[in-house]
Amino acid sequence: MSDTKFAVIGGGSWATAIVKMLSENLDEIGWYMRNTFAREHILHQKHNPNYLSAVEFHTEQLRLTGDINEAVAYADIIIFAVPSAFLHSELEKLTVSLEDKVIFSAIKGIVPETGLIVGEHFHDRYNIPFESIGVITGPCHAEEVALERLSYLTIACADEKKAGTVAKNLSSDYIKTKISDDIIGTEYAAVLKNIYAIAAGIAHGLGYGDNFQSVLMSNAIREMRRFIKRVHKMKRNINNSAYLGDLLVTGYSVFSRNRMFGNMIGKGYTVKSAMMEMSMVAEGYYAAKSAHIINNKHERKIKTPIMDAVYNVLYEGKEAKKVFRKLSEKLD
Secondary structure, eight states: OOOOEEEOOOHHHHHHHHHHHHHTTTOEEEEEEOOOOHHHHHHHHSSSSSSTOOOOOOGGEEEESSSSHHHHHHHEEEOSSSOOHHHHHHTTOOOOOOOOOOEOOOSSEETTTTTHHHHHHHHHHHHOOGGGEEEEOOOOHHHHTTTTOOEEEEEEEESHHHHHHHHHHHBBTEEEEEEOOHHHHHHHHHHHHHHHHHHHHHHHTTTHHHHHHHHHHHHHHHHHHHHHHSSOOOOTTTSSSIIHHHHHHHHOOOHHHHHHHHHHTTTTTOHHHHHOOOOOOHHHHHHHHOOOOHHHHHHSSSOHHHHHHHHHHSSSOHHHHHHHHHHHHHOO
């Protein structure tokens, strides 16, 4: 896929980080963002005023637009990096076809309207073949990309050549990439780790220490393995960085918005007040409900005590202190 054109859909921190990575390798990148002020600010001041403002762009590389159709028509490979809660409304704006486009998701969430992970959503609703759908996962925080700290990405796609094209164009001295054929598993892992990060944050807010956190993460990776194996059985090593590594960085890092959200809940914030306080979407909030629904569809439910605890706190209004005291009795 020589001379392949890329477009990024989204104006947040992860979208900004992806554009930065692509700008290391491409002469031109399509970039759709809704915020008119942000687009104008980037063109004149060379940085995103709302996210990763330390990143300076060469604006001659950017095809900035407020029209998603323009970005989609321009590109061969489209990377979606909007919160999962907003994906449906953005896609409703499309009047141009996604046929013959390659879609990569950098979204770490489940589409609320369909209860599907993003790859499945594009396949079921837009008839995109799985060979033209991919996933970009970490462990990789946007803030560390901005600082050009060494980071790692896993690029998953059934078509190895397409995965390789995306990996090549995201790679640099500070970004190392590897490819995978586990599209479903890596995307579910990227979703579930946000729920576990909320659990880690709640535990921290309640005053639990490092010893408990280590047990929580140890149980979380086993819980993740059970869940992913049930929804998509294939040979995979759950200890690889796309699964365990991404879980650890999201559960422990000060940059993790999901951990921050959970920490606020643990300290006594209501769900509504915690969401209002944050400037960015905590994907794990929506993922907790979607994962709960998916699990309940199985005749024999998957054993997920950590996810159940997060769901009970966020959606059932149960007291975090009591829920986590009971959870602590179930961990080993």
